[in-house]
Amino acid sequence: MAERGGTDVPGGRRRQRVSMADVARRAGVSSQTVSRVSNGHPGVISSTREQVLAAMRDLGYRPNSAARALRYGQFNTIGVILFSLSSTGSSRTLEAIATHAAAEGYAITLIPIDVPTQDNVLGAFTRMGELAVDAVIVIMEVHLLDTGTVQLPPGVHVVVVDSDAGDRYSVVDTDQADGTRKAVRHLLDLGHRTVWHVTGPQTSFSAQRRTQAWRTVLTEAGRPVPPPLHGDWSAESGHAAGLSLAEEPDCTAVFAANDQMALGLLRAFHERGRAVPDDISVVGFDDIPEAAFFVPPLTTVHQDFAEVGRRCVHTVLQQIRTPDGTRPGTDLVPTTLVVRGSTAAPRG
Incomplete structure (x- = not known):
């Protein structure tokens, strides 16, 4: 031409x-x-x-x-539909996707969604279907891909992060349940009778999985299951939950669904004169870079966002290059418990 x-x-x-x-x-x-x-x-x-x-x-x-x-029928471009650029997991996963895509000679087309509604998701998929992309990676933490209304044109490959895709699309995600099990068992092994929990938003798929795993570990261990306190991923919501938990004399250990809420817990316990970890142990989830500099340094579950992004790119490229040889499946990236100064055996 x-x-x-x-x-x-x-x-x-x-x-x-x-x-x-x-x-x-x-x-x-x-x-x-x-x-x-x-x-x-x-x-x-x-x-x-x-x-x-x-x-x-x-x-x-x-x-x-x-x-x-x-x-040649190939655009060398990967579309990314993303909720919440401000969240730690989304931004770090997106960074890894862009880095590994560029290394493979692919560009990124990004469509962010501010409000996670079914109509907005459908609109984003429609716009992405009109663009010149070979594949789409969807990073969302809400349950909006299982209604059957979201469709892409034939030949466009899809990988989903942090949501349920049924059996239609491939999923790459952190092993949320195993990370939670490690956190809760760590606290039980230290000698705590039970573990209280501050959840993420009830609409969040990852928050649901962490809450379910927390409840399962306690039930299987024959321990009491306290009522969970609901947060929204923010330090403010963790602080509000911490003020309530500080009034619970039987609360000696708390698992927060992310590090920002754990930070709020630490502030609330300090304000109420409950020493961490002497009076209450706290574990978070994510291992944000600042977690090691909390007071005390935070014990937390490390998510390998860079590996999640790398596997997303690997999966879509595998689908592009061998379309007849790949089937939808779930690829879970392992987590690591990072033990720091916010956890200890209970007094007495």
């Missing part, structure tokens, strides 16, 4: 865009060879490739990526 066109130059003249044929003449090769070099085809000897690349540089040739995409 010819790639001539015009660009403005000083003085109002139009500079003719360099074509593939121009590069071929300068390099002394065929247009087909230029095309193979432009598309990264491996079947070109090194000396010829360098000769063609030098001609491209000399002439200022820029391959027409849109034309190449139409010709």
Whole structure:
């Protein structure tokens, strides 16, 4: 496909865009060879490739990526539909996706959703379906992909993070349940009779999984299951929960569903004269960079967001490259319990 066109130059003249044929003449090769070099085809000897690349540089040739995409049916672009750019998990996962996609020669097209409603999700999928993308990664923590109303055009591959995708789409996520089990068992092994819990938002899929795992561990251990206190991921909600828990004389250990709420707990306990960890032990979830600098340093569950992002890219590329050989499945990234100064055996 010819790639001539015009660009403005000083003085109002139009500079003719360099074509593939121009590069071929300068390099002394065929247009087909230029095309193979432009598309990264491996079947070109090194000396010829360098000769063609030098001609491209000399002439200022820029391959027409849109034309190449139409010709080969591939855009080398991954779409990302994302809820809450401000959350730790979303931002760090997105960063990893962008990094690993770029390393594979893919660009990222981002559509953020401020309000997680079914209509907004449907609208985002519709817009993404109109764009030139080969695959879509959906990072959401609400239960909005199981209604059957969200569809993408055939040939667009989908990977979901932090939500239930049924059996339609592949899922890559942190092993939320196992991370919770590690946190709760750590507190029980220290000798605490039971563990109280500050949850994330009730609409959050990851919060639901953490609450369910917390309850299961206590039940299987034959321990009392205290009523959970509901938070919203914020330090403010953790602080409010902490003020209530500080009035519970039997509360000696708390598992917070994220580190920000754990920070609020620490502040509330300090205000009420409940020492951490002497009076109350606290465990968080995420292992944000600041967790090691809380007072005291926070024991927490480490999520490997970089690995989640890497596996998302790996999964969509596997679907793109071997579409007939992949089936939807769930890939869980392991967690690690990081023990710091906010947990200890109960007094007495």
